[in-house]
Amino acid sequence: MYKYILANGGESINWMAIFSLVTFVFLFVVSAIAIWGRSKSYISHMETLPLDLDEENIQ
Amino acid sequence: MSNLETFSYDNRIVRKFAYITAVWGVVGMLVGLLAAFQLIWPSFNLGFAETTFGRIRPLHTNAAIFAFVGNGIFTGVYYSLQRLLKTRMFSDTLSNIHFWGWQAIILAAALTLPLGITSAKEYAELEWPIDLAIAAVWVVFGINMFGTILKRREQHMYVAIWFYIATWVTVTVLHIGNNLELPVSLWKSYPVFAGVQDALVQWWYGHNAVAFFLTTPYLGLMYYFIPKAANRPVYSYRLSIIHFWALIFIYIWAGPHHLLYTSLPDWAQSLGMVFSLMLIAPSWGGMLNGLLTLRGAWDRVRNDPVLKFMVVAVTAYGMATLEGPLMSIKSVNAISHYTDWTIGHVHIGTLGWNGMLTFGMLYWLFPKLYNTKLYSTKLANAHFWIGTLGILFYAIPLYWAGWTQSLMWKEFLPEGILKYGNFLETVTQILPMYMLRAIGGTIYVGGVFVMIYNLIKTARAGEFVGDEEVQAPARAVAFTGGHKGEYWHRWIERRPIQLLVFATIAILIGGLVEIFPMVTIEDNVPKIESVKPYTALELEGRDIYIREGCLGCHSQMIRPFRSETERYGEYSKSGEFIYDRPFLWGSKRTGPDLHRLGGKYPDSWHFNHMYDPTSTSPGSIMPPYPWLIEDELDLDLTVAKLKTLKTLGTPYSEEEIANAVEDARAQAATIAESLKRDGIEMEGLETREIVAMIAYLQRLGTDIKPKAQADAE
Numbered sequence: 001m002y003k004y005i006l007a008n009g010g011e012s013i014n015w016m017a018i019f020s021l022v023t024f025v026f027l028f029v030v031s032a033i034a035i036w037g038r039s040k041s042y043i044s045h046m047e048t049l050p051l052d053l054d055e056e057n058i059q
Numbered sequence: 060m061s062n063l064e065t066f067s068y069d070n071r072i073v074r075k076f077a078y079i080t081a082v083w084g085v086v087g088m089l090v091g092l093l094a095a096f097q098l099i100w101p102s103f104n105l106g107f108a109e110t111t112f113g114r115i116r117p118l119h120t121n122a123a124i125f126a127f128v129g130n131g132i133f134t135g136v137y138y139s140l141q142r143l144l145k146t147r148m149f150s151d152t153l154s155n156i157h158f159w160g161w162q163a164i165i166l167a168a169a170l171t172l173p174l175g176i177t178s179a180k181e182y183a184e185l186e187w188p189i190d191l192a193i194a195a196v197w198v199v200f201g202i203n204m205f206g207t208i209l210k211r212r213e214q215h216m217y218v219a220i221w222f223y224i225a226t227w228v229t230v231t232v233l234h235i236g237n238n239l240e241l242p243v244s245l246w247k248s249y250p251v252f253a254g255v256q257d258a259l260v261q262w263w264y265g266h267n268a269v270a271f272f273l274t275t276p277y278l279g280l281m282y283y284f285i286p287k288a289a290n291r292p293v294y295s296y297r298l299s300i301i302h303f304w305a306l307i308f309i310y311i312w313a314g315p316h317h318l319l320y321t322s323l324p325d326w327a328q329s330l331g332m333v334f335s336l337m338l339i340a341p342s343w344g345g346m347l348n349g350l351l352t353l354r355g356a357w358d359r360v361r362n363d364p365v366l367k368f369m370v371v372a373v374t375a376y377g378m379a380t381l382e383g384p385l386m387s388i389k390s391v392n393a394i395s396h397y398t399d400w401t402i403g404h405v406h407i408g409t410l411g412w413n414g415m416l417t418f419g420m421l422y423w424l425f426p427k428l429y430n431t432k433l434y435s436t437k438l439a440n441a442h443f444w445i446g447t448l449g450i451l452f453y454a455i456p457l458y459w460a461g462w463t464q465s466l467m468w469k470e471f472l473p474e475g476i477l478k479y480g481n482f483l484e485t486v487t488q489i490l491p492m493y494m495l496r497a498i499g500g501t502i503y504v505g506g507v508f509v510m511i512y513n514l515i516k517t518a519r520a521g522e523f524v525g526d527e528e529v530q531a532p533a534r535a536v537a538f539t540g541g542h543k544g545e546y547w548h549r550w551i552e553r554r555p556i557q558l559l560v561f562a563t564i565a566i567l568i569g570g571l572v573e574i575f576p577m578v579t580i581e582d583n584v585p586k587i588e589s590v591k592p593y594t595a596l597e598l599e600g601r602d603i604y605i606r607e608g609c610l611g612c613h614s615q616m617i618r619p620f621r622s623e624t625e626r627y628g629e630y631s632k633s634g635e636f637i638y639d640r641p642f643l644w645g646s647k648r649t650g651p652d653l654h655r656l657g658g659k660y661p662d663s664w665h666f667n668h669m670y671d672p673t674s675t676s677p678g679s680i681m682p683p684y685p686w687l688i689e690d691e692l693d694l695d696l697t698v699a700k701l702k703t704l705k706t707l708g709t710p711y712s713e714e715e716i717a718n719a720v721e722d723a724r725a726q727a728a729t730i731a732e733s734l735k736r737d738g739i740e741m742e743g744l745e746t747r748e749i750v751a752m753i754a755y756l757q758r759l760g761t762d763i764k765p766k767a768q769a770d771a772e
Binding site: 014015016017020021024027028031032034035038043044045046047048049050051 | 139286
């Protein structure tokens with residue numbers, strides 16, 4: 001099998017497509033891990049930022 | 060309360076950008092409408108060089124993207140950034156330099172593009188002095204934006220701001236990358252890259268102009284204005300994080316989907332296709348986040364026109380970001396490329412996503428800025444329905460036209476010959492669809508006028524607050540220090556520079572992987588011995604082709620399909636384009652492909668065709684170019700052009716450069732003689748621009764003429 005890959009892999013295996021798939025999977029896994037670790041209170045603070053104290057400006 | 064600071068938000072700059080967004084919106088759309096009418100009734104070209112379709116089309120695209128959407132971005136950014144960070148903009152002076160500088164650039168575009176001063180790179184047509192001005196103004200915007208971020212009172216940066224940061228850095232990289240050019244004169248330059256490499260760099264830029272000018276900043280605006288309008292937080296902040304990073308990383312790779320089945324190497328095409336498909340995930344992440352923010356509030360959408368506009372905008376975004384990836388599949392692209400389907404797709408995005416979100420934002424903003432209610436909710440609702448109808452009338456006929464034309468191009472008779480061998484048949488067949496599209500555009504613009512009336516009445520009824528005074532906790536109090544074990548993404552959100560650096564790395568990867576091998580590995584563009592540089596006269600003809608915007612209707616890239624090789628000749632090889640600066644592969648076939656035009660028709664055919672296209676092609680919608688016959692060919696820059704191209708790598712000899720003008724005149728005389736033999740006689744014909752154009756057109760695709768044919772000639 002290795003002989004085949006070494007001899008023909010350059011032409012017959014779409015390395016770029018494989019690379020792109022691996023990149024995609026890696027990116028998503030890293031992002032998903034990063035996101036699952038967030039605290040709820042932090043998330044709730046961030047998501048309400050646009051709604052904070054805009055209309056009730058103290059003149 | 061003693062730690063509260065009093066400061067004010069700058070609403071003046073927001074108002075300036077808001078007004079000018081509406082103004083340029085109308086201008087850009089009316090230019091588009093003119094272009095639409097020109098495709099149905101060529102008399103709308105008005106007989107002037109400056110108003111022909113080829114010059115008007117880039118004026119429309121630049122106005123719509125940079126004038127309308129650009130000012131819309133700045134409106135939203137200047138409003139939201141201050142409030143999300145609880146601080147005034149870093150510098151009022153920079154804000155105003157940014158505003159006036161941007162408008163000056165737009166005016167420069169409005170002057171130069173109709174004059175034919177163009178680099179022929181789509182959405183980057185503006186020549187090098189204006190490119191420098193864009194860079195300067197963009198830097199001013201960047202300093203102002205980052206200065207504001209650094210002096211913020213709110214420690215954490217909301218997701219909208221990451222989108223603004225990613226926008227800023229990526230547009231910087233794209234603008235520099237696609238505008239690497241060597242000037243010949245004040246208004247003419249040649250790109251550093253040629254042929255296939257130029258094509259790849261152009262569409263790395265072009266698709267990411269869509270990504271990072273039409274999409275990411277508007278996603279930022281979506282993440283601010285939809286929660287504000289609905290008065291509820293975004294559906295999932297976690298989703299916004301994951302789709303941000305995925306989007307900015309993946310989008311960059313998608314450029315080659317504009318070059319499928321061209322002579323771009325297969326590995327690059329595959330990357331473009333696969334990454335475009337992967338892009339569905341983060342794009343729909345954004346769409347879902349926007350729409351689901353309204354869960355439980357759909358009854359408000361029924362009554363609130365602002366929310367209506369935003370819902371249609373986000374839906375159109377979802378539609379376009381599904382359609383785009385599907386069109387990036389090679390087998391689908393084999394049908395859609397060069398057709399009006401692409402135009403339909405573009406306008407779902409621009410009219411639907413950008414247009415409707417801009418309108419929603421303006422309808423929400425004006426009452427806030429003027430401290431009053433919207434003048435007429437009824438009119439706003441009417442605009443909503445008018446705009447939505449306009450989009451449907453625009454896009455659906457173009458899908459119909461695209462499929463019709465594509466299928467007609469590909470149809471063979473049982474005998475094995477093309478059923479519609481005359482390209483013109485495929486054009487006249489779709490004119491009714493063009494008429495419907497023009498109606499759609501008219502309806503859409505009509506809606507914008509309704510909006511402008513409503514906004515002006517709103518402004519008049521209210522009182523503008525130029526400096527909106529607010530209070531917020533002081534920076535020293537608001538900023539808490541970092542703590543051990545803090546999660547890395549929270550750390551990034553507190554540190555704008557690190558976010559900038561990581562975003563820059565994310566967006567550079569795709570470009571480097573795709574472009575670097577194309578530029579450095581020679582095998583990617585196999586050389587062809589017989590391909591030679593253009594002669595001086597052919598080069599001047601090529602520059603006239605660029606000036607007149609022929610690229611807007613004619614492609615120069617024959618794909619390896621039997622339907623194309625039967626119609627046009629041998630499919631295009633990458634090695635044929637190594638001296639093409641800029642590349643002129645084109646994106647649309649309103650007229651036929653020209654890559655193998657050389658030698659197909661006699662010189663006199665080209666003369667008659669340029670003078671009056673209907674004389675050789677009855678029913679043609681191509682505008683006439685009589686000024687090519689009337690105007691003298693200017694050879695003042697010819698030597699400088701050859702010298703510049705030699706510097707960039709085209710192998711002109713010193714002798715060729717020294718004799719350029721003489722050689723051009725000699726070749727022109729030969730063509731004039733040939734015209735005379737066919738009965739076209741005119742005083743001084745050999746000094747007119749038409750001979751240069753004929754020289755160029757007759758050269759196209761002849762470098763690899765089969766030997767038997769070459770011998771016969």
